[in-house]
Amino acid sequence: MNDQDRDLIASLAEGRLSGSAAEDALSRIEADPEFASEYAAQIAAIDFLDSAITPIMTAAERETLHANLADQLGLEPATPVVVPEKHKTPWWQPVFGLATAAAVVAAVVILPGTFGGADSADVAAVRNFDEEEASTSTQESLARGDTELTDESDGADQSLPEDATLSVYKTESVELERLLTQAKGADSPDSVSDRLAPLGFTSKVDLDEEQVQACINDLDAELPDGIISILVLGADVTDEATVVSLGFDFGEGVEDGLSFVLHNCSLVAYGPQG
Amino acid sequence: MTDRADRDIELIDQYLAGDVDAFNELVAAHEDRVFAICMRMLRNREAALDATQDTFLTVFRKADRYKAQAAFSTWLYRVTVNTCYDHLRREKRKRADSLPETYDPIDPQAMDPFEAVEARPDIEEALSALSPEFRAAVVLVDMQGLSLEMASDTLDVPVGTVKSRVFRARRQLAQSLGNLRPTSEHPKGDTGEQ
Numbered sequence: 001m002n003d004q005d006r007d008l009i010a011s012l013a014e015g016r017l018s019g020s021a022a023e024d025a026l027s028r029i030e031a032d033p034e035f036a037s038e039y040a041a042q043i044a045a046i047d048f049l050d051s052a053i054t055p056i057m058t059a060a061e062r063e064t065l066h067a068n069l070a071d072q073l074g075l076e077p078a079t080p081v082v083v084p085e086k087h088k089t090p091w092w093q094p095v096f097g098l099a100t101a102a103a104v105v106a107a108v109v110i111l112p113g114t115f116g117g118a119d120s121a122d123v124a125a126v127r128n129f130d131e132e133e134a135s136t137s138t139q140e141s142l143a144r145g146d147t148e149l150t151d152e153s154d155g156a157d158q159s160l161p162e163d164a165t166l167s168v169y170k171t172e173s174v175e176l177e178r179l180l181t182q183a184k185g186a187d188s189p190d191s192v193s194d195r196l197a198p199l200g201f202t203s204k205v206d207l208d209e210e211q212v213q214a215c216i217n218d219l220d221a222e223l224p225d226g227i228i229s230i231l232v233l234g235a236d237v238t239d240e241a242t243v244v245s246l247g248f249d250f251g252e253g254v255e256d257g258l259s260f261v262l263h264n265c266s267l268v269a270y271g272p273q274g
Numbered sequence: 275m276t277d278r279a280d281r282d283i284e285l286i287d288q289y290l291a292g293d294v295d296a297f298n299e300l301v302a303a304h305e306d307r308v309f310a311i312c313m314r315m316l317r318n319r320e321a322a323l324d325a326t327q328d329t330f331l332t333v334f335r336k337a338d339r340y341k342a343q344a345a346f347s348t349w350l351y352r353v354t355v356n357t358c359y360d361h362l363r364r365e366k367r368k369r370a371d372s373l374p375e376t377y378d379p380i381d382p383q384a385m386d387p388f389e390a391v392e393a394r395p396d397i398e399e400a401l402s403a404l405s406p407e408f409r410a411a412v413v414l415v416d417m418q419g420l421s422l423e424m425a426s427d428t429l430d431v432p433v434g435t436v437k438s439r440v441f442r443a444r445r446q447l448a449q450s451l452g453n454l455r456p457t458s459e460h461p462k463g464d465t466g467e468q
Contacts, residue, residue: 003434006441013444038445045444048451049416052397055313056306061323066301069330075294178306 001034009035013042054181058200059172164209168244169193169201171234176245176259176269179233185253192231192247192254205237207262212244215265222258222267226250233257243268278303282346286337301330304347307418308354314413315358315406316365317398325361329354344427351420351428355410362406400450404443411439412447 011017012025029036057065069075171179182199186192216223216230223230231254233245242262247254248271256271282303288296308329312322332353333340340349401409407429414425415436422440426433 003438007437010437010441010444041445041448042441044451045412045447046416048397048400048447049412052417054306054310054417055319055322057309057323057326062305065305065323065327065330066298068327069297069301069334070294072331073297073334075297 001038005035006038009039009042013039013046053195053198056182056198165206166209166212166232167204167206168232169196169234170203170205171199171201171236171245173236174199176257176271179245180247180254180257180271183231183233183247183254186231186247187229187249187253189231192233196233201234205235205242207232207235207242207244211262215244215260215262216246218265219258219260219267222270224248224256235262279345279347283342286340286342286346289334290337297334300346304350305330307347308350311351311354311413311418312358314401314417315355315409316361317402321361321365325354325357328361329357332357345424348424348427351414351418351424352430355414355428358410359406396451400447403450404446408439408443408446411436412443415440416444 008017008025008028012022012029017025029039178199179196183192183195186195212232227248228251229249231247231249233247233254235245236243236259243259244262245257245259247257249255258267258271259269260267282300285296285300289300305326309322309326312325312329313319316322316325329350333350340346401413404412410429411425414420414428415422420428422433422436425436425440429436431439
């Protein structure tokens with residue numbers, strides 16, 4: 001096996017080959033055990049490394065780093081981290097004119113009642129609405145009794161409790177993009193919780209579940225095609241507003257999302273694919 | 275260059291002109307990636323934090339030498355990797371002087387749940403078995419998503435060398451994984467271009 005063969009295997013494993021080149025390489029794999037073995041090894045390693053969670057600094061570590069750098073470079077200490085001029089307003093400042101009309105073909109909205117514990121499924125609500133219902137509001141679906149609780153221990157209860165609340169992490173000033181990066185691949189409230197744990201959130205906030213649902217309905221036109229489920233990642237609570245961040249699952253866990261202001265349902269940020 | 279790269283060049287100029295806010299913005303824009311590389315390279319939180327700090331100190335102290343022909347991030351990651359190499363060399367010397375061969379450098383903080391999530395022992399152990407050069411290549415390309423060209427610039431070696439290191443590192447990782455994962459379950463690569 002020469003360098004060219006190795007390059008071919010790596011290109012195939014990384015998904016950089018297409019069409020006849022990919023087909024030729026695959027034929028070679030089928031015919032040559034050594035080739036196949038090397039390809040399998042590359043795929044295994046790539047998958048393995050893909051599964052790693054990105055390590056991040058805690059807020060305290062970040063603060064210490066900034067202070068130490070300022071001190072050692074002789075700069076003014078305790079200067080707050082400054083974002084680019086165009087972002088000097090709060091990161092969740094409403095975004096206008098970004099609407100991308102898109103109907104939700106088949107969506108399941110998963111709203112975590114609580115994070116991180118075995119009891120989370122007790123209050124996690126899953127709403128299904130089929131293609132025909134896609135154009136109707138979730139509230140209408142709920143009114144028709146479409147709500148389905150995931151509580152396995154009490155499958156008979158098919159209704160939401162009145163005044164249901166969602167207990168979600170306060171995400172402080174962490175931006176949507178970072179939340180999405182961290183929550184990438186999560187497909188349930190528990191896995192969202194697990195993946196966000198390294199961000200070090202310590203407190204939670206109770207959100208009015210109906211209010212969240214109403215905003216999701218209002219934002220229907222902003223939702224991309226192909227969503228299978230929507231997960232609430234958390235909420236940034238300030239004196240001015242509560243900003244809720246959602247993650248979209250297109251079938252392989254959270255990949256994208258958006259944030260909105262809870263009291264008026266205005267969109268404030270799109271995820272990277274938005 | 276990208277918007278980020280252009281902005282970085284502006285910020286370096288502003289920093290050299292005495293603008294502290296430019297310094298803060300540059301740090302904020304790159305600190306996560308620098309720290310992630312350091313964590314992967316060093317496997318130890320405290321060492322990674324030190325290396326992150328050392329990296330930025332080096333970069334800002336030598337900011338006047340930065341040439342804008344290359345992206346600031348490429349230069350920054352090069353300093354990051356070299357700083358990590360220095361830490362590894364120092365650590366190796368220290369260990370040779372004072373510790374038995376069975377010394378396990380896994381971050382003790384990784385015992386708490388917060389750390390355990392991010393410092394998965396299988397990944398950390400597997401990475402630690404690689405030589406620093408192989409580890410750097412695979413961390414930059416497969417874990418940080420740098421292109422082969424950018425990794426080549428960062429590591430200051432030809433693209434072919436990066437390819438070779440990444441290929442061999444993956445093979446070594448796959449061997450060290452042993453029975454951890456089946457190796458033929460994934461069809462990645464047969465569906466077309468990225």
